[in-house]
Amino acid sequence: MKTIIKFAYFFKILQFVVGIDYDGWLNIKIEHKLNCEExxxxxxxxxxxxxxxxxxVIEQKPFTKQHIEELKEIADYDGFYTIRTLVTSAExxxxxxxxxxxARAFLESGLSDVINAWVLPNGAVTVVSFQVANISRTLQYETNERYAVNSNFYLRYVDQAPVPDTTSYIQKLEREREAREKGDLKDNRSFLAKYWMYIVPIAIFVMISGATNPEPAAQASR
Known part of the structure; x- marks a missing residue:
């Protein structure tokens, strides 16, 4: 069974066209442990x-009765259903x-899930997440004891944080140091900006002295 999944919203497509530096093919193989000899x-x-x-394009094998029985056994002890994804690309x-x-939630959703791949601007996949679809429905039974797996797949754009330009900052500090050594660096700050650390303690001292030693009140004339 093949299902073609497309983004439903234009801004999602625009986000990838603008934000992704790399373009190329991507393949994600989905594996699980149900009804496996390996x-x-x-x-x-x-x-x-x-x-x-x-x-x-998603291609998935339908679950057999054995898959469902194993999934129910896991659900009985409130266990987890795990998938492994193997991601490859040209780069x-x-x-x-x-x-x-x-496992219980996966059964209650009727084998419906959502798979998200988080992609960096260079095209590298950082995370593939698997979650149960937010629905509740019975299993879709097909012929020959087969149960359809309903999956939706989405690419998620990861916006990288800005990297500080440490090289330019170090070069600026080096130029300022050389200018100070040569005496070429002029200090254009105001008088208060230069010497505030000396002025403030003196001003505080004067204020405290005035508060602790008030002038005696003038005596009333006789």
């Missing part, structure tokens, strides 16, 4: 031809991410 087995795949547009090697949800 550590993890394939659940599906998400493919993107362009990170900037965010258009994705980055395979990166692994793990994410879990309550």
């Amino acid at each position: 550590d993890y087995c394939t659940r599906g795949n998400i493919a993107l031809k362009s990170i900037r547009t965010g258009t994705s 980055n090697k395979e990166t692994e991410f793990l994410s879990s949800v309550k």
Whole structure:
């Protein structure tokens, strides 16, 4: 079963066109541990031809009766259902991410989930999160004892914090130091700005002295 997921809002597309420096393909392989003879087995795949547009194609295997039974066993002891995502791109090697949800919540949602990939401006994926869709419905039973997995996938733009220009600041300090040594650096501050640390203590001292030693009141004339 193939489902093409597109961003529904124009500002999301515009955000990627403006904010992403890199564009290229991205592939996310989805794995889980249900009904597996190995550590993890394939659940599906998400493919993107362009990170900037965010258009994705999702291919997922339907759950069998064995998958559902194992999921119910995990839900009975309030356990977690875990997926592993393996992310690859033209510029980055395979990166692994793990994410879990309550098995009971996944069943109650009718095997509906949301997968988010957080992408830096250079196209690198930093996090892949997996969460249960905020709905409640029964399992969608298909022919041959198959249950459809309903997934929505979204790319999320991560805005990097500004990096301080330490090189320029150090160069500025070095130029000021050299100017002081040569005597070329003039101090254009006002008199108060230069010597306030001397003036303020004197002013405080005068105020305190005046408060503790008031002038004697003039005697009334006789």
